[in-house]
Amino acid sequence: MIVDTHVHLDAAEFAADVDAVMRAARAAGVGRFVVPAVTPAMFDGIARLAAAHAEIAPAWGLHPLYVEQLEDDALARLRAQIAAQPPVAIGEIGLDAYPGAPDWARQQRIFQAQLALARELGLPVIVHARRAVEAVIQMLRQERPPGGIVHAFNGSAQQARQLLDCNFRLGFGGAMTFAGSTRIRRLAAELPLDAIVLETDAPDIPPAWANGTRTEPAWIARYAQVLADLRGVPLAEIVARTSENARAALPALMQDKADPLVPNETTVTAMRAARAGELEAVTLEEIRDDIQSAQT
Numbered sequence: 001m002i003v004d005t006h007v008h009l010d011a012a013e014f015a016a017d018v019d020a021v022m023r024a025a026r027a028a029g030v031g032r033f034v035v036p037a038v039t040p041a042m043f044d045g046i047a048r049l050a051a052a053h054a055e056i057a058p059a060w061g062l063h064p065l066y067v068e069q070l071e072d073d074a075l076a077r078l079r080a081q082i083a084a085q086p087p088v089a090i091g092e093i094g095l096d097a098y099p100g101a102p103d104w105a106r107q108q109r110i111f112q113a114q115l116a117l118a119r120e121l122g123l124p125v126i127v128h129a130r131r132a133v134e135a136v137i138q139m140l141r142q143e144r145p146p147g148g149i150v151h152a153f154n155g156s157a158q159q160a161r162q163l164l165d166c167n168f169r170l171g172f173g174g175a176m177t178f179a180g181s182t183r184i185r186r187l188a189a190e191l192p193l194d195a196i197v198l199e200t201d202a203p204d205i206p207p208a209w210a211n212g213t214r215t216e217p218a219w220i221a222r223y224a225q226v227l228a229d230l231r232g233v234p235l236a237e238i239v240a241r242t243s244e245n246a247r248a249a250l251p252a253l254m255q256d257k258a259d260p261l262v263p264n265e266t267t268v269t270a271m272r273a274a275r276a277g278e279l280e281a282v283t284l285e286e287i288r289d290d291i292q293s294a295q296t
């Protein structure tokens with residue numbers, strides 16, 4: 001099964017049809033959805049979704065793009081939420097230096113406080129680092145959270161290695177589907193496979209084929225195929241290894257009744273969709289062999 005390590009299923013774009021969206025994703029092989037919060041106002045909505053769907057794993061956090069709207073008690077509410085409903089990570093937190101982003105000093109203060117909380121509680125973090133990878137690395141080295149994921153990674157090979165040294169995995173998704181994303185595609189092809197997790201960031205970060213529509217969580221099966229093609233390895237190996245990596249980055253994913261990393265009919269359907277046309281030749285046995293050899 002595939003783990004989508006970053007998907008905003010609580011976003012307004014999915015409000016009308018989230019059940020159908022999740023059904024389509026499950027049919028494409030997704031077994032876990034990590035849904036990170038962006039403000040305390042979103043906590044209840046995500047908690048409701050998680051109560052209705054066992055495959056949803058919440059993360060609680062304060063996103064850098066919303067720090068100016070936060071009430072004074074936001075950090076206290078975060079701590080209370082973590083105590084009330086233990087998350088797989090503190091997230092989505094981080095730094096954003098895009099033009100028009102909120103006050104930098106305030107972003108840094110909120111990020112630093114959440115990293116300190118992660119270290120105190122032994123929780124991994126899910127990090128947003130837009131045009132701010134260097135500053136994020138500095139802050140991680142200073143505050144030393146246990147590890148986690150830098151989502152939608154868009155840094156250099158050297159920064160990638162520095163993050164791996166801090167026990168982070170790197171999220172790859174829609175950006176690597178563009179032929180012109182040469183740096184991201186090279187990283188996706190050349191980083192150790194242990195470093196990579198898959199994500200959609202749906203409804204955001206469109207892939208090459210999105211055409212202005214919302215990003216669908218089911219598309220992650222095609223992202224897995226893109227990664228398999230970039231690395232020249234079987235799709236089943238990508239599915240198995242990136243799911244293991246997600247569980248290594250977010251150990252609480254292992255405590256919820258996780259599906260075993262063996263192919264089931266759903267995974268096979270996903271692979272069929274992903275390979276679009278060439279899968280007639282691929283049987284369940286072949287995929288199982290692929291996964292077993294990937295795991296040994």
Ligand SMILES: [Zn+2]
Pocket residue numbers: 006008036092201
């Ligand atoms: Zn996000």
